[in-house]
Amino acid sequence: MSEIFEFTLENLVTAKQIVAKYPKGREASAVLPLLDLGQRQNKGWASDAVMNGVALFLDMPRIRVTEVASFYTMISMKPVGKYLLQFCTTTPCWLRNSEAVLAAASEYLGVGLGQTTEDGMFSMLEVECLGACVNAPIVQINDDMYEDLTAESMVAVLKALKAGETPPHGPQIDRQKSAPSSGAAVLTKLTFSED
Amino acid sequence: MPKLKIDGVEIEVENGLTVLQACEQAGVEIPRFCYHERLSVAGNCRMCLVEVSPGPPKPQASCALPAGEGMEVTTNSPMVEKARTGVMEFLLINHPLDCPICDQGGECDLQDQAMGYGNSGSRYTEDKRAVSEKYMGPLINTIMTRCIHCTRCVRFSTEVGGVTDMGMVNRGENAEITTLEKAVSSELSGNVIDLCPVGALTSKPYSFVARPWELKKTETIDVLDAMGSNIRVDVRGNEVMRVLPRLNEDVNEEWISDKSRFSCDGLRSQRLDKPYVRNAAGKLEPASWDEAFAVISAKLSGAAGERIAAIAGDQCDAESMFALKGLMDALGSPNLDCRQDGAALDPSVRSSYLFNTGIAKAEEADICLIIGANPRWEAPLVNTRLRKGWLDGGMKISVIGPQLDLTYDYDYLGASTATLQEIADGTHPFAAALKAAKRPMLMIGMGALSRDDGAACLAVARKIANDCGLIRDDWNGFNVLHTAAARVGGMDLGFTPGQGGCDVSGILNGASSGAIDVVYLLGADEIKMSSLDKAFVIYQGHHGDAGAHAADVILPGAAYTEKSGVYVNLEGRVQRGRRAAFPPGDAREDWTILRALSAIVGKTLPYDDLPGLRKAMHEACPHFTHIDTVEPTSWEDFGTIGDMSAAPFKSAIENFYMTDPISRASETMAACTREFILNAEGATGTDG
Numbered sequence: 001m002s003e004i005f006e007f008t009l010e011n012l013v014t015a016k017q018i019v020a021k022y023p024k025g026r027e028a029s030a031v032l033p034l035l036d037l038g039q040r041q042n043k044g045w046a047s048d049a050v051m052n053g054v055a056l057f058l059d060m061p062r063i064r065v066t067e068v069a070s071f072y073t074m075i076s077m078k079p080v081g082k083y084l085l086q087f088c089t090t091t092p093c094w095l096r097n098s099e100a101v102l103a104a105a106s107e108y109l110g111v112g113l114g115q116t117t118e119d120g121m122f123s124m125l126e127v128e129c130l131g132a133c134v135n136a137p138i139v140q141i142n143d144d145m146y147e148d149l150t151a152e153s154m155v156a157v158l159k160a161l162k163a164g165e166t167p168p169h170g171p172q173i174d175r176q177k178s179a180p181s182s183g184a185a186v187l188t189k190l191t192f193s194e195d
Numbered sequence: 196m197p198k199l200k201i202d203g204v205e206i207e208v209e210n211g212l213t214v215l216q217a218c219e220q221a222g223v224e225i226p227r228f229c230y231h232e233r234l235s236v237a238g239n240c241r242m243c244l245v246e247v248s249p250g251p252p253k254p255q256a257s258c259a260l261p262a263g264e265g266m267e268v269t270t271n272s273p274m275v276e277k278a279r280t281g282v283m284e285f286l287l288i289n290h291p292l293d294c295p296i297c298d299q300g301g302e303c304d305l306q307d308q309a310m311g312y313g314n315s316g317s318r319y320t321e322d323k324r325a326v327s328e329k330y331m332g333p334l335i336n337t338i339m340t341r342c343i344h345c346t347r348c349v350r351f352s353t354e355v356g357g358v359t360d361m362g363m364v365n366r367g368e369n370a371e372i373t374t375l376e377k378a379v380s381s382e383l384s385g386n387v388i389d390l391c392p393v394g395a396l397t398s399k400p401y402s403f404v405a406r407p408w409e410l411k412k413t414e415t416i417d418v419l420d421a422m423g424s425n426i427r428v429d430v431r432g433n434e435v436m437r438v439l440p441r442l443n444e445d446v447n448e449e450w451i452s453d454k455s456r457f458s459c460d461g462l463r464s465q466r467l468d469k470p471y472v473r474n475a476a477g478k479l480e481p482a483s484w485d486e487a488f489a490v491i492s493a494k495l496s497g498a499a500g501e502r503i504a505a506i507a508g509d510q511c512d513a514e515s516m517f518a519l520k521g522l523m524d525a526l527g528s529p530n531l532d533c534r535q536d537g538a539a540l541d542p543s544v545r546s547s548y549l550f551n552t553g554i555a556k557a558e559e560a561d562i563c564l565i566i567g568a569n570p571r572w573e574a575p576l577v578n579t580r581l582r583k584g585w586l587d588g589g590m591k592i593s594v595i596g597p598q599l600d601l602t603y604d605y606d607y608l609g610a611s612t613a614t615l616q617e618i619a620d621g622t623h624p625f626a627a628a629l630k631a632a633k634r635p636m637l638m639i640g641m642g643a644l645s646r647d648d649g650a651a652c653l654a655v656a657r658k659i660a661n662d663c664g665l666i667r668d669d670w671n672g673f674n675v676l677h678t679a680a681a682r683v684g685g686m687d688l689g690f691t692p693g694q695g696g697c698d699v700s701g702i703l704n705g706a707s708s709g710a711i712d713v714v715y716l717l718g719a720d721e722i723k724m725s726s727l728d729k730a731f732v733i734y735q736g737h738h739g740d741a742g743a744h745a746a747d748v749i750l751p752g753a754a755y756t757e758k759s760g761v762y763v764n765l766e767g768r769v770q771r772g773r774r775a776a777f778p779p780g781d782a783r784e785d786w787t788i789l790r791a792l793s794a795i796v797g798k799t800l801p802y803d804d805l806p807g808l809r810k811a812m813h814e815a816c817p818h819f820t821h822i823d824t825v826e827p828t829s830w831e832d833f834g835t836i837g838d839m840s841a842a843p844f845k846s847a848i849e850n851f852y853m854t855d856p857i858s859r860a861s862e863t864m865a866a867c868t869r870e871f872i873l874n875a876e877g878a879t880g881t882d883g
Contacts, residue, residue, distance in 0.1 A: 061359030063375060070364040 005053030011041055015057065028060040031068050035075050044084060044142075045076040073127050080123040081116045083161055086140040090129040097150075098137035102126075104151035105139075108158055121162065134178040135171055144169035148181070199266040214257035214268055215243050223270050226279065226308045228286075228392045229345035230258035233448065234354060240286070240345050242308065244278040245270050254278040276312075283312040286343050289324045289368075290393070297341065299394030301407040305343065326371055331361075332378025333866035334385055334457055336402045342395035344370055348387040355450070356381035357582050357602025378870050382575045382851055385456040389439065389449075398437065400460055400863045405429070405436045413775035414441055416762050417455040418510040418755040419858060421677035422554070422576050423764025424451045428459075428756050428775035435459045435756050435776055445555045446764065452575040453867065454851065454858055459756075461861030465739045467751035468780025479749065484781065487748050488795045494713055494731050495796050500527025504702040504711050507533040507690050508718030508736065509679030510855060512760025512772065513819065515752070515785035516681065516690045517812045518800060519717050522789055525798035529696030530711065533685025535721045536847065537699050538641055539649030540675070540682075542691040545826075547653070547833040548683065550577070550766040551671035552636050553825060558584040560672065562632040564625070565605070566615060566656060567596040567844030568640020568676045572851040574765065577638075577676065578602065593625060596642060596844035610843035612652065619658045629663035636672035637665060641847035644675070647840065654834030666830050673830075677765040678847050678854070680755075681718075684763035687816055706730035716742045717785070718752065720856050735788060737778070738856035750792075751782035754857060758784040759805065761812075761819060768825045769818065 007015050015034055022029045031054060038050040046069050055062045069075040076084070087102050102124075106112055109122050116123040132138050135147030139154065146157055146169055153172040160167040175181045198207045199214075201221040208217045213236070215225050228240035238259035245257045246269040254275060257268070269275060287309065294300045326339040344363065349372065352361045358381045360374045372395070379387070388398050410429040417424040417438070424447040427439045438459045440451040470487035471479040482490075495503065505523050507516045516533065523531050534540060540548040552560065558580040570578040578601065584590035585603040592605040595614050608614045608625060617623035629635045637659060643652040657673065659665070665672030677683060685691075692698050697705055703726035705711035714727055718736040724745035734746035737754040757778040763769050778784065786808055793800040802808045813819050818826040852867040853859045 061362075063359055063362035063364075063373075066364050066375065067362045071366045 003047075003049040003052065004056060005038060005042065005047070005049040007038070007053070007057075008041060011037055019058070027058050028064070031058060031060065031065060032072070032075075034058065035065070035069055039075060044080045044082075045078060047079075073125065079116065080125075081121050083121060083141050084123050084125060086125050086127045086130070087113070088128070088130045088132075088136070088138050088140075089126055092129075092133035093137040096136040100151045101137050101139065101149045101154045104154050105158060108155050122158070132178075141169075147171045148173045148175065197262050197264040197266070199262055199264070199268060201268045202270055208262055212262045214245060214247065214255075214260045214262050214266070217262040218245070218257060218268065218270060225257055225270060226312065227258060228304060228308075228343060229347060231347055231350075231390065234347060234350040234390075237346050237350065240343065241282045242279060242286075242312075244275060244282065246272050246275050279312045280314065283309060284314060284318075287313065287317070288319050289340075290343065291323065291340050293341075297338070297394040298336075298397040298402055299341075299391075303394060304392035324368060329371075329373050330376045330378070331374050331396070332380075332384065333863065333870050334399055334453060335379060335388060336397045336399040337395060338397070339371060339395055341393045342372055343393055344372070345392055346372070347390040347392070348372060348396055351387055351390050352379060352381055352384070354586070355386075355579055355582070356383045357579075361387075380871060382452050382454070382571065383450055383579065385453045386440070386450045398457075400457055401437045405431050410436055411775070413756075413773050415756065415775060416764075416770045416772040417451060418680035418762060418772075419455045419458055419855060420452065420574055421680050421682060421765040422447060422452075422574055423680065423762055423768060423770050424455055424576065425770070426451060426455060430756075430776045433776045433779075435462050445553070446768065447576050448579075450576060450579065454854070454864065457863040457867070458858040458861045460863050461738075461857040461859070462754050462756060464862070465856075465860040466754075466779050466782070467737060467739055467743060467749055468778075468782055469751060470781065471743075471746070471749040473747040479746070484791070487750060488792055490748055491733055491792060492795045495526065498526075498712050501529065501695075502710070502712045503528040503715070504530035504697060504705065504713070505715040505717065506531070506535060506699060506702060506719040506722060507681060507685050508716070508720060508742075509535060509681050510755060510857070511681040511685070511718050512755070512758060512762060512785065513681075513684040513688060513812065514760050514805070514808055515717060515758075515789060516685050517688050517815070518786045518789035518793075518808065519715065520688060520690050521800050521811075522793050522796075522798060523715075524693075525793065525800070526796070529693030530702055530705070531690055531696065532692060532699045532702065533681060533690040534645075534699055535679070535719055536641055536645040537649070538644040538682075539653050540644065540686060541653070541833040542686050542689060544831040544833040545687070545767070546671065546673065546828040546830050547657070548675050548677075548686050549828060550638075550674040550676065551828065552674050553766050554580060554764075557581065557636065557674070558588065558590075560584060560590055560634045560636040561588065562629060562635045563590055563592045564608075564618075564629070564635075564637040564659075565592065565594045565596065565601075566637060566639040567643030567652070567846075568638060569597055569599050569601070569642070569846035569848065570638065570640070570676060571599065571601050572846060572848045573640060573676055573678045577765075591628070596640070597846050599846070611841055612648070612655070612839035612844075613841060615652070615655050615659075616839065619655045619662070621662065626659070626663055629659070629665065632664075634670055634672070635663065635665050636674060638674045638676050640676045640844075641678050642844045645847060646842075646844075648837065650835050651837035651839045654836045655839070657834045658836070671828075671830065675765070680762055680764070683765060683767055684761065687763055687767075687818070688812070689815075703727070716746070718742070718856070735785060736856065737782065738860055740856040740859060742856075750788050751778070751780065752785040752788060753778040753782055757782075758786075761809075761822075763819075766825055767828070769822055771822050 018033045019030045039046040051065045055065045113126045138147045148171040206221045225243045227243045229237045243257045244254035248267045329337045349361045360379045413428045417426045425441040425443040442449045472482040474480045618626045639656045660673040707726045713731045716734045720740040720742040732746045733748045734742040735750040756775045759774045852864040858864045
């Protein structure tokens with residue numbers, strides 16, 4: 001092991017709390033949350049040093065950490081931009097034209113999937129179902145879901161991020177969370193027995 | 196004891212078996228890639244699909260399905276055939292069609308099973324995936340495009356080997372087996388080559404060397420450690436191409452160590468292929484057998500018996516030691532020894548120098564004390580038994596001696612004899628633990644026995660065995676961990692000093708003081724040769740190693756693959772090795788050399804052929820007739836209590852990969868030494 005990563009004091013406390021959730025002798029189960037914690041501290045990606053550090057912290061073989069880290073798209077094994085855009089292209093999103101969203105972002109940023117913009121702001125990644133099919137198509141930007149996207153609203157979100165703003169996450173159309181987009185279909189008129 | 200029907204035949208099987216194992220018991224063969232009876236169940240190749248009712252109306256993986264009461268298993272229905280054909284088609288999608296240039300060709304599970312279940316043509320027109328080669332050290336060659344991700348290698352190295360170097364990274368189509376460009380740091384790593392059902396992991400030294408169908412296969416016994424591993428030697432022409440393990444549940448299961456497997460290239464280099472005689476100028480000169488014998492005869496005819504000595508090496512077969520002992524007896528010499536390292540073993544009590552518990556039973560022990568040994572290097576397959584006991588049965592292991600990575604956790608009790616004495620006196624808490632155990636064992640290594648105070652160490656170990664209840668009616672927990680294949684055989688034959696005779700150190704001292712004139716070395720290379728400068732040295736052996744350099748006459752003998760001979764392993768199991776190839780040049784089988792020499796010196800040995808020799812040997816040692824069995828021994832008194840030095844115990848082996856003339860001559864073992872020993876030393880010595 002060459003370089004070894006160390007948690008900041010604050011993260012060290014969190015890491016210990018995470019490990020404490022698992023039974024004694026099963027500390028290795030904490031590998032996934034610790035990799036996540038580590039990559040958050042390390043500009044969003046799990047470098048060799050982060051994996052070494054986690055392996056050492058949990059007293060588990062280095063190869064087992066690599067196995068887990070390389071299995072999940074949630075763990076980035078190469079550097080990513082400030083904003084990691086995860087495009088869902090699984091069937092429901094694809095049916096709702098996720099291809100257009102992807103193409104618009106790619107054209108606006110000038111990079112393709114698996115790439116990072118030169119200014120280090122954006123990385124693009126294709127992922128499988130993000131579990132928000134009701135609001136398809138969706139893109140996960142860091143920890144937030146941007147839903148009901150179109151090519152135009154995608155570019156608008158990216159423009160705002162580029163300008164340093166934080167556009168509101170959730171549906172990008174006029175809709176409350178995942179309520180029907182055409183407005184309420186039931187309980188339109190509330191009547192009570194006393195009326 | 197569930198009863199189930201397999202293809203209509205009812206069978207009752209033990210609890211806890213899988214459907215696949217039940218099918219095997221019923222005599223039905225189930226194709227498989229990932230399943231291996233000695234590894235954990237992975238269930239990821241899907242080749243072992245069978246139809247089971249009651250249950251979901253789809254094929255089920257029999258390797259991961261417990262056999263249950265009343266199951267009806269069908270292994271030959273159209274549904275099963277179709278399912279397996281489908282699995283095979285998927286496996287072949289990304290498997291290259293490079294059988295003609297693949298080393299596994301001819302002994303490949305995938306090739307064989309594709310004959311049974313494969314389609315005759317491919318429906319796949321897309322690009323096949325390609326995977327970059329990985330570095331796994333000097334022994335394992337990788338062609339990872341061929342990998343079908345059965346993960347047998349990962350499970351073997353983790354579970355049996357006890358090293359966590361291998362793993363499967365990425366997922367789905369991108370999954371790859373890798374070691375992160377690190378050599379697999381296990382002494383058993385070669386076994387992954389046998390386990391690999393395809394040609395992804397193949398032997399590096401054997402790559403592109405031979406085809407299985409052009410090899411002559413001989414079943415014999417390994418002599419590179421004292422395990423007596425059962426091996427198969429594959430020969431083409433007269434050259435040993437490779438060594439493979441052979442199944443013996445009582446000894447090596449189906450594994451062998453890397454030294455046993457890969458040292459065979461040492462059989463080709465540095466060989467003694469003709470007799471040599473040292474001339475007046477002090478140089479060794481090729482000679483004929485007659486000339487060499489004449490020189491020896493001239494030396495021996497004048498010498499008194501007590502001025503002659505013989506030392507047998509670590510790889511001798513019992514026959515040649517028996518013949519040499521016969522010759523020495525005829526010459527009137529009591530000076531003979533088979534303990535090159537000077538180990539204080541007592542030849543009069545058989546149980547004092549055996550691994551009494553037995554290799555297979557060692558895994559049943561619940562507590563084990565290792566004294567002055569590094570079993571991982573000295574007997575890797577004993578170590579796997581301990582690891583198995585530790586992993587499955589919760590065996591508690593404690594160590595007195597070198598503190599090393601043994602692939603299992605242990606309590607470190609101390610480095611030297613002080614702790615040992617405390618346990619013997621009963622003042623150490625470990626003594627109580629031993630007494631409380633159901634099946635306690637101790638294991639004393641050559642690192643303790645070959646010291647000057649070895650006899651005292653042996654006596655203390657015996658005292659512990661006696662006092663702490665290691666000796667019971669059905670259990671003997673006293674074990675000596677040998678490192679030399681010939682040692683137990685030599686002790687059994689009485690190749691030890693006779694009345695008034697010298698042992699190895701006595702012979703060496705006698706040779707340097709002038710009390711001994713002639714020293715006969717039978718493959719003995721591990722002694723201090725400078726002590727023999729004044730004596731006339733006859734070296735009979737197969738490699739130009741230390742002994743040959745010190746010799747005045749060299750008689751070229753046969754290596755273990757080139758002679759039929761009996762070997763007794765560390766637990767006292769008598770096993771017969773068979774000749775796989777002929778000795779090179781003028782070299783001869785060792786007992787024939789001794790028989791010929793005995794006639795020339797006028798002390799003709801009373802046998803003319805191998806059966807005759809064996810008959811005489813069996814008369815002297817009746818248990819040699821019981822091939823592949825361990826003769827029961829009785830527990831007697833042995834060892835002499837004495838002062839013990841406080842110096843820490845060391846392992847008898849400093850470099851696992853080079854311990855004998857064969858492995859020292861092997862290029863592969865030299866590469867391993869560079870990779871694993873020198874690199875490791877560099878890392879701890881200078882880097883940190």
